[in-house]
Amino acid sequence: MMMTIPANSRVLVVLPHPDDECYSLSGTLAKHIAGGGQVTYACLTLGEMGRNMGTPPFTNRVDLPRIRKGELEKSVAAIGIQDLRMMGFHDKTIEFEDRVVLDGAIHDLLTELKPSAVFTFYPGYSVHPDHDATGAAVVRAMGRLPESERPPLYTIAFSHNCTDEIGFPDTENDVGDFLQNKLDSIHAHRSQFPSPGELGKSKKMDRELRERFSRERFWTFRDFPRS
Amino acid sequence: MAMQLIDPAIIQQRIQDLQDQDLYIHLEMTTGAYASHMDSTKHPAATFISNALIRYTTGSISEKAPHFRVGLKTEHGWVYSEGLTHYEESDRERLILAGHDTQGKLVVAFQLSKEPF
Numbered sequence: 355m356m357m358t359i360p361a362n363s364r365v366l367v368v369l370p371h372p373d374d375e376c377y378s379l380s381g382t383l384a385k386h387i388a389g390g391g392q393v394t395y396a397c398l399t400l401g402e403m404g405r406n407m408g409t410p411p412f413t414n415r416v417d418l419p420r421i422r423k424g425e426l427e428k429s430v431a432a433i434g435i436q437d438l439r440m441m442g443f444h445d446k447t448i449e450f451e452d453r454v455v456l457d458g459a460i461h462d463l464l465t466e467l468k469p470s471a472v473f474t475f476y477p478g479y480s481v482h483p484d485h486d487a488t489g490a491a492v493v494r495a496m497g498r499l500p501e502s503e504r505p506p507l508y509t510i511a512f513s514h515n516c517t518d519e520i521g522f523p524d525t526e527n528d529v530g531d532f533l534q535n536k537l538d539s540i541h542a543h544r545s546q547f548p549s550p551g552e553l554g555k556s557k558k559m560d561r562e563l564r565e566r567f568s569r570e571r572f573w574t575f576r577d578f579p580r581s
Numbered sequence: 582m583a584m585q586l587i588d589p590a591i592i593q594q595r596i597q598d599l600q601d602q603d604l605y606i607h608l609e610m611t612t613g614a615y616a617s618h619m620d621s622t623k624h625p626a627a628t629f630i631s632n633a634l635i636r637y638t639t640g641s642i643s644e645k646a647p648h649f650r651v652g653l654k655t656e657h658g659w660v661y662s663e664g665l666t667h668y669e670e671s672d673r674e675r676l677i678l679a680g681h682d683t684q685g686k687l688v689v690a691f692q693l694s695k696e697p698f
């Protein structure tokens with residue numbers, strides 16, 4: 355199914371690490387914004403426990419959060435996101451965080467923003483414990499909303515077993531017109547990723563980038579706990 | 582003394598029992614002193630902190646076997662450990678967790694006690 359988000363509406367993105375947005379949904383967000391929409395991106399941590407410090411290393415454990423905050427702001431600007439919320443949780447601890455605090459913070463965003471769609475990770479199929487725990491917290495917080503007020507929840511999954519267990523993504527978005535935003539978002543996270551390439555260098559590279567990045571796919575999450 | 586495979590429900594209860602009080606922690610991780618002697622591509626790393634005083638307000642253990650993670654939220658930060666497999670069942674006063682590799686060697690030690698180790 356092609357993705358449909360009401361134009362001019364506000365969507366909420368909840369992800370734990372700076373850089374979680376770039377490969378998986380930066381095109382979708384840029385497209386929504388180009389159509390007049392608003393995006394709030396709640397990034398739970400600064401990825402301060404990351405191991406990539408650039409190759410060769412250009413930063414260190416102490417300075418990494420500042421570097422990654424700068425990279426996040428650059429990525430957010432490349433996508434056009436109007437509202438970035440750095441939530442101040444600590445990298446690698448989302449699964450251990452006090453649930454009253456964590457779920458409460460997400461619930462507050464939902465009631466404040468009344469988003470038309472929410473994006474996060476599919477709990478249990480997103481490899482990193484912070485990804486799974488973030489998805490689970492969003493599901494719990496959205497489960498507290500009355501069903502009639504619950505917007506669609508689009509999720510990202512990439513564990514090896516994910517399609518065996520949850521099937522193929524049911525929603526697809528053509529973001530071919532927003533490849534430059536997406537590449538700029540990826541390039542912003544210089545400490546974390548090598549460049550996947552640039553547009554306009556060669557026909558072959560353009561074609562490869564287009565093939566690799568033109569479609570973003572999501573699983574619509576429906577399995578909310580009964581309240 | 583008998584190290585048992587971790588049962589997360591039991592460890593979760595013990596973590597809660599030790600919450601909100603001053604404790605001594607021994608936290609250690611090692612890839613072994615011979616790691617790079619045996620295989621020069623391996624980076625030798627070892628680190629420990631012994632008998633540091635901590636107090637945590639929230640703590641839990643992950644649920645999925647066989648490699649468990651523990652996180653403790655303290656007033657100013659966090660204690661985190663990953664790769665835990667075993668616990669000391671007979672020790673009721675202290676929490677003794679360890680991570681052993683497939684050859685049985687210790688990789689991680691995570692220990693809490695009201696008295697210094």
Ligand SMILES: [Zn+2]
Nearest residue numbers: 371374482485
């Ligand atoms: Zn991540």
